[in-house]
Amino acid sequence: MIDLLVAGGGPAGLATAIHGALAGLEVVVLEPRPTPIDKACGEGLMPGAVRRFEELGVPVPGSAFRGIRYVDGATGLRAEGLFRAGPGRGVRRTELQAALAGRAEALGVRVLARRAGEVRQDADRVGAAGLTARYLVAADGLHSPVRRALGLAVPAAPGRPARYGLRRHYAVAPWSDLVEVHWAPDCEAYVTPLGPDRIGVAVLTSRQAPFDVQLADRFPGLAARL
Ligand SMILES: Cc1cc2nc3c(=O)[nH]c(=O)nc-3n(C[C@H](O)[C@H](O)[C@H](O)COP(=O)(O)OP(=O)(O)OC[C@H]3O[C@@H](n4cnc5c(N)ncnc54)[C@H](O)[C@@H]3O)c2cc1C
The missing domain is CATH 3.50.50.60 (FAD/NAD(P)-binding domain)
Structure with missing residues (x-):
């Protein structure tokens, strides 16, 4: 057995x-x-996950990032937080x-x-x-x-809309060593440095629309940069 x-x-x-x-x-x-x-x-692996993988003897490839930057999709207002205990990794x-x-x-x-x-x-x-x-x-x-x-599923919280995940990679040099989280009321976009000439953009949204439409409508500044 x-x-x-x-x-x-x-x-x-x-x-x-x-x-x-x-x-x-x-x-x-x-x-x-x-x-x-x-x-x-x-x-994006947070510093705690990076440490756990090291403890398990798993070599984590990818690119280090020092913290998170939040960016308001409408105004561009931003706030940053840097990690205290080692970097995260984009992989x-x-x-x-x-x-x-x-x-x-x-x-x-x-x-x-x-x-x-x-x-x-x-x-x-x-x-x-x-x-x-x-x-x-x-x-x-x-x-x-x-x-x-097995009958162990927990029902979804009532009134919470379903959310969809979309993702695309760009052959672009990262412009920051922070993960950027761009946000709007119904949508977030995560921009993660993955290597010297590669970034990933993941969108979590409650609105059903193609990737380009989500970015153009909610995060025009980010869309223009890409
Ligand atoms: C848009 C988006 C952005 C995200 N960004 C981040 C991020 O930046 N950082 C982060 O840490 N997390 C992020 N997450 C969350 C992260 O992706 C999940 O937490 C993670 O994938 C969960 O891992 P898992 O192994 O539990 O499940 P999964 O990665 O979903 O793996 C489950 C596996 O089970 C297999 N499987 C399914 N059914 C069966 C079956 N009956 N028998 C055997 N195998 C089966 C599937 O093939 C699959 O390989 C994000 C998620 C989304 C949607």
């Missing part, structure tokens, strides 16, 4: 798998998508996931290209995807199918 079965090979699942392997457990990860996995994301999701997967593999974690599917459990074991384990961790994302299937 496996010690620990992890559903999902994103950052949470692979970090959990590495913790388990470092604790001496036999760990199997179920992840249907091939490495490197991409996802719409601001791609492409694909590179972060590949680094985590590499560390997990080096520790003997097996990754199987399968979905968790139906989960069965009794007092001392849990079964999924044809495997039996002492424990199962559901790290299968924000809308976790495993959590939903």
